[in-house]
Amino acid sequence: MLVPDNTLITPDPESGRELALKIARLTIKAIQPSDDMRAALRPGYAGNADSLTAAAHVVAIEFATIAAANNYWR
Amino acid sequence: MLVPDNTLITPDPESGRELALKIARLTIKAIQPSDDMRAALRPGYAGNADSLTAAAHVVAIEFATIAAANNYWR
Amino acid sequence: MLVPDNTLITPDPESGRELALKIARLTIKAIQPSDDMRAALRPGYAGNADSLTAAAHVVAIEFATIAAANNYWR
Amino acid sequence: MLVPDNTLITPDPESGRELALKIARLTIKAIQPSDDMRAALRPGYAGNADSLTAAAHVVAIEFATIAAANNYWR
Amino acid sequence: MLVPDNTLITPDPESGRELALKIARLTIKAIQPSDDMRAALRPGYAGNADSLTAAAHVVAIEFATIAAANNYWR
Amino acid sequence: MLVPDNTLITPDPESGRELALKIARLTIKAIQPSDDMRAALRPGYAGNADSLTAAAHVVAIEFATIAAANNYWR
DSSP states (O other), X not given: OOSGGGOOOOSSHHHHHHHHHHHXXXXXXXXXXXXXXXXXXXXXXXXXXXHHHHHHHHHHHHXXXXXXXXXXXX | OOSGGGOOOOSSHHHHHHXXXXXXXXXXXXXXXXXXXXXXXXXXXXXXXXXHHHHHHHXXXXXXXXXXXXXXXX | OOSGGGOOOOSSHHHHHHHHHHHHHHHHXXXXXXXXXXXXXXXXXXXXXXXXXXXXXXXXXXXXXXXXXXXXXX | OOSGXXXXXXXXXXXXXXXXXXXXXXXXXXXXXXXXXXXXHXXXXXXXXXXXXXXXXXXXXXXXXXXXXXXXXX | OOSGGGOXXXXXXXXXXXXXXXXXXXXHHHHSOOHHHHHHHHHHHHTOHHHHHHHHHXXXXXXXXXXXXXXXXX | OOSGGGOOXXXXXXXXXXXXXXXXXXXXXXXXXXXXXXXXXXXXXXXOHHHHHHHHHHHHHHHHHHHHHTGXXX
């Protein structure tokens, strides 16, 4: 599974943001399917400011797509 | 919480920019929930020009989404 | 082949996401056509958090294009 | 202040580009408020080609938003 | 020459993707016109996963523009 | 000067691409105004594949804005 519930439509921005985080994580999982490997990588990654910024960058792009899909929840 | 007040709509560009900064920070917090860890990372990050540029990059992308949501406050 | 089935139109977000992954991989293959070389690069890449984030970044951009092509499957 | 004059609307592309540069710099200032620290970082940053490219990247994204806000000054 | 045939319009997604690759390469050539230098750089670049991902990233952005120009070949 | 002729409108994609290259270079010049410094940085930068890719990335983003401004020269 790459897109939870197979939809980009969410009730509000908060849930859209949660979806952006999930989609980004599911992509990483698709590329590196080993749960053990991903768990082993997490401490180094979560303790590095530039790694966190790079992850936030990806979430920002996923969110841009989801926000457009929902007409920005106007 | 990932999106303050659960909306992308703001009264003007200045508040839209503030929201972009907040959303970017809340994403970092969602990925690294430890307040201590984030505080420990801050000096190295805030004292590195490339780290600052990378952070400004993420804010620029969040702002693009928020600006579109608000029809660019025209 | 760079775009499977020569279309960006997919039935739903899940298949759109799969297409984004495929297109990203086919681009890498176009730039580095050697199967052996790509296979040799994979372990180092799949075991590095920043490399995985960079790959997810590319998938996010491909997906943005595919999602727009499909009117976000609204 | 994050957005000078609190508007994305400018009379022409040149002033829109100037605004993009200002907005990018104001974001850096918001993240690193110390004038001394930013001044100390500048020589290393302005003397590194990759740092300059990364900065130009951010300006390009800010400008894309400003250009859209102004209907590309058509 | 920076844009082959001086158009972004292509008959289908496959040819649009080929154009994205060509445009990205022509930009590199415009910045580094020496055929010898580009040839010398290629092995190190094509044998580095992060370099390949960065190149695929650029192609993704060029393709986004070309796809929009072609109304996504709907 | 940041935008030559103070317009994003160009007669065709080729000239639009040239404008994208010029705008990117003018931004670098605005951040690092010293001709000597920029000249000194050029050899290292033009002889590094990742630096070239990063520069092509910025051009791709500038071109996306210019292409949209010109309705993709359809």
